Amino acid sequence: MSPARHVHVSPGAAHLAPEVLRLLDAWLPEQRWYPVPTEGVAHEPWLTVTFPGVADVVVALLRLHGPGLAAGSDALVIQVPLVLTPTAEPTADTADTEAAGLIGTVATASGTVTVHDGGAHPAAWHAYLSTALPDAGGPEVCDKLAGAGRISGEQSNTSVVLPAMTHDTGRGGMLKILRTVALGPHPDVVIPAALTQAGWAGVPRFLGAVELPAPRTVADPREPRDVPPRTEDPSWGETGGPLAHLAVLSELVADATDGFELACAYAARDEDFGERAAELGAAIAHLHAALRQALGPGPALEPAGFMGVLRRRAAEAFADVPDLAPQRAGVTALYDAVSARLTAVAERTGGVVPLQPIHGDLHLGQALHSPGGWKILDFEGEPQRPVAERVAPDLPLRDVAGMLRSLDYAAAVGQATDPHWAAHAQVSFLEGYREAQWRVRAEERGTRPERSAAGPGPEGTEGYRQASGEAHGGPVHAVAGAATSGSELDVATAELLLRALVVDKALYEVVYEFRHRPAWMHIPLAAVERVLGS
Ligand SMILES: Nc1ncnc2c1ncn2[C@@H]1O[C@H](COP(=O)(O)OP(=O)(O)O)[C@@H](O)[C@H]1O
Ligand SMILES: O=P(O)(O)O[C@H]1O[C@H](CO)[C@@H](O[C@H]2O[C@H](CO)[C@@H](O)[C@H](O)[C@H]2O)[C@H](O)[C@H]1O
Secondary structure, three states: OOOOOOOEEEEOOOOOOHHHHHHHHHHHHHOOOOOOOOOOOEEEEEEEEEOOOOOOEEEEEEEEEOOOOOOHHHOEEEEEEEEEEEOOOOOOOOHHHHHOOEEEEEEEOOEEEEEEEHHHOHHHHHHHHHHHOOOOOHHHHHHHOOOOEEOOOOOOOEEEEEEEEEEOOEEEEEEEEOOEOOEOOOHHHHHHHHHHHOOOOOOOOEEEEEEEEOEOOOOOOOOHHHOOOOOOHHHEOOOOOEEEEEEEEEEOOOOOEEHHHHHHHHHHOOOOOHHHHHHHHHHHHHHHHHHHHHHOOOOEOOHHHHHHHHHHHHHHHHHHOHHHHHHHHHHHHHHHHHHHHHHHHHHHHOOOOEOEOOOOOOOHHHEEEEOOEEEEOOOOOOOOOOHHHHHOOEOOHHHHHHHHHHHHHHHHHOOOOOOOHHHHHHHHHHHHHHHHHHHHHHHHHOOOOOOOOOOOOHHHHHHHHHHHOOOOOOOHHHHHHHHOEOEOOOHHHHHHHHHHHHHHHHHHHHHHHHHHOHHHOHHHHHHHHHHHHO
């Protein structure tokens, strides 16, 4: 997991002319991965990263500040790799330069420079790859770049497909440049690395990472504002742990289809997605088991803290999106009910509802359907949440809620005309999850897996109807029970929790759509109304 070479780190805007930075002001907010649409946000150079022996690639780590953004340790830092080419004359735009991410050409004190987005440029890919891969040299990395291309679409980061890259278990790589820099070890590096090391095949194999070494002079590397202005590189990279991760390299899953595209295609044909959804449910149950085994269990759920986070997230959503106002009373009532229940359970049992590492931002787009089964991607958690919250152990039911929401999205985006398409897929997903979870838990306890007594039935139908807000039913009570088995959590409490987690996810989605895709905001908004109204 250690990178072959350390990157060089300098404070502020070293290696970057002010004219280059100014060029970014208009360009950054237009990028899909730019995390804040808020007007009036300024970019302050925090650190500059270069690669040993590479003159033309400079990575700017910019701290965002302005209205609505926290200061200090919660400050948002974005990663902007740039390829700087000295140019005799300003060049005209061509199709080629656009494909390579041309940002512009500027005159600086040291001459005219053409600036490209490193996320779209082979020179920057080469630099990241040489750093992430322990044994690769220059020419070898060039071969690995043959046919490489950035993937387009609704991405929070920048991913580059490397079809010609060979590694010890096959061919093809995926380089992901993390656009929001999370201080401390990044979950999208640490979790796939741990699962790969544990031999779990449900994630694309982790191959390497690029890390930003911690400066030895900083007592608490999580406080970015405390990083002192230093100019000499030798102060960096001697403390062991990373200050942050910048990129992750994994195997390319061959012949894979994005789970959301697959589900939307089924929905568009009104085709039964049940079998695929059940397989996916089983894959998620195995993921939860693998996470418990690879990273260890978490502490017990603490009701006040857990509810505090749910309530704060809801308050933030209500503050951000005025259309949510009519739902405020319903959300408060639901959360009050969950809170009272959790407190009663904690008093009765002494607080044994177990938390564990989870995915944290699970949706169909994080699942690839491949000939080798479902592969789960993207462990960075919800990109709009603070990192500490994203990596904290949580209830596996949160991931279950995420997939239920995503199947609802697939029905809406795929324009299923069958009103039961989503509910049927959701029930199948829950069934697949329940079955596999039951087996896995039995294996963990060293007992023979027995079929759950709580199969689909009228009581499950009602529980599911409440959790999903759909017209059709399913065995949510059993899923909820299975997901929390080994604890003293009763099924009715688990059902209520799942309902609250579906609402929490839908509120997050309303904010996400409000910021990024207002035309889709009606999808989660309708879900909040439906679940609260059921
Ligand atoms: N290892 C991989 N093999 C094949 N495709 C992948 C791989 N990793 C990611 N993808 C594709 O790239 C997309 C974006 O990846 P993801 O890690 O979710 O990035 P982001 O955080 O930017 O959303 C995924 O939805 C998937 O279609
Ligand atoms: O970029 P990420 O994949 O980390 O996640 C963010 O973007 C997702 C959209 O690309 C967003 O997911 C929402 O939309 C999906 C359809 O595009 C849907 O399947 C999900 O259920 C829904 O949450 C995700 O919330 C956001 O964090």
